[in-house]
Amino acid sequence: MPMTDKAKHDSTLDAAFAAARAQQPEPSAELMARVLAEAEDVQAGLARPPERSRPKRGYLRQFLDAMGGWPAMTGLAAAGVAGVWLGISPVVGVSDALVNYLGTGDTLGYAVDVMPGAELGLAWEEGAL
Amino acid sequence: MQDVSDEAMLVLFANGDPAAARALTLRLTPRAFGHAMRLLGNRAEAEDVAQEAMLRLWRVAPEWRQGEAKVTTWLYRVVANLCTDRLRRSGRGVALEAVPEPEDDARGPHERMQEAARLDALQDGLNILPERQRQAVVLRHIEGLSNPEIADVMEISVDAVESLTARGKRALSAVLEGRREELGYADDR
Numbered sequence: 001m002p003m004t005d006k007a008k009h010d011s012t013l014d015a016a017f018a019a020a021r022a023q024q025p026e027p028s029a030e031l032m033a034r035v036l037a038e039a040e041d042v043q044a045g046l047a048r049p050p051e052r053s054r055p056k057r058g059y060l061r062q063f064l065d066a067m068g069g070w071p072a073m074t075g076l077a078a079a080g081v082a083g084v085w086l087g088i089s090p091v092v093g094v095s096d097a098l099v100n101y102l103g104t105g106d107t108l109g110y111a112v113d114v115m116p117g118a119e120l121g122l123a124w125e126e127g128a129l
Numbered sequence: 130m131q132d133v134s135d136e137a138m139l140v141l142f143a144n145g146d147p148a149a150a151r152a153l154t155l156r157l158t159p160r161a162f163g164h165a166m167r168l169l170g171n172r173a174e175a176e177d178v179a180q181e182a183m184l185r186l187w188r189v190a191p192e193w194r195q196g197e198a199k200v201t202t203w204l205y206r207v208v209a210n211l212c213t214d215r216l217r218r219s220g221r222g223v224a225l226e227a228v229p230e231p232e233d234d235a236r237g238p239h240e241r242m243q244e245a246a247r248l249d250a251l252q253d254g255l256n257i258l259p260e261r262q263r264q265a266v267v268l269r270h271i272e273g274l275s276n277p278e279i280a281d282v283m284e285i286s287v288d289a290v291e292s293l294t295a296r297g298k299r300a301l302s303a304v305l306e307g308r309r310e311e312l313g314y315a316d317d318r
Binding site for chain 1: 151188190301306
């Protein structure tokens with residue numbers, strides 16, 4: 001009985017697959033040696049105790065270290081507070097005459113001077129200083 | 130060592146057994162290389178892929194969980210992914226280099242040449258298949274995996290595997306049939 005086309009195709013393909021199965025491409029000896037060398041390297045690494053790595057430091061920690069640690073930060077904070085205090089408290093040592101000319105009173109420190117220096121110039125001209 | 134499964138061998142490897150490293154290298158490198166060779170059609174590239182896949186296996190060994198996956202399934206998957214990456218990166222199909230034929234053969238020169246020509250023709254046919262079809266056909270008909278195993282490797286359903294292999298075989302069949310006389314298949318019966 002003659003073979004059908006499909007059977008003929010299948011048998012051709014099956015023969016080709018069988019040939020391919022029978023002749024698997026062989027890796028070279030060099031490849032085998034490279035693979036084994038890497039296996040031994042990795043294995044040696046697995047046997048070694050893990051290195052103690054320093055814990056990862058956060059940005060705040062790194063910033064603090066760069067600034068000199070907490071003592072430096074307390075100094076910086078004290079300087080900031082002192083600056084604020086100086087800004088809002090009456091300045092000791094400013095000429096009493098100037099204080100008298102500008103007027104006394106608790107509100108002076110909080111007045112908004114829209115023309116800074118104008119009154120000082122006036123006082124100078126009037127010989128108050 | 131020969132009776133020990135790949136999975137148990139990998140645990141021995143992770144525990145530092147040097148014999149396990151040798152046994153796994155001998156057992157699995159030819160499979161990784163053979164699969165890469167069928168998918169890429171290029172010996173040098175297939176060697177690179179096999180080496181990289183084996184290196185990944187060594188590195189994953191300490192975390193390998195017994196009973197979760199077969200080592201060969203994992204390896205075929207890694208090899209196929211590496212091959213796909215290479216083919217996509219280079220923007221080409223597979224190379225046209227033929228699978229080299231062995232020379233230690235008792236057959237006459239004519240038979241050897243014919244066999245080599247048939248293997249070349251098969252590789253040529255595989256080379257023109259779409260990647261997934263090629264992979265499914267190679268795993269099924271050359272590596273000899275079952276459809277469920279291939280489904281595991283390719284992470285698709287068994288139905289999809291059947292569809293891929295059927296289409297791949299049809300395309301291959303057409304290629305080989307066109308060269309039937311040239312390859313001497315007509316003389317075989």
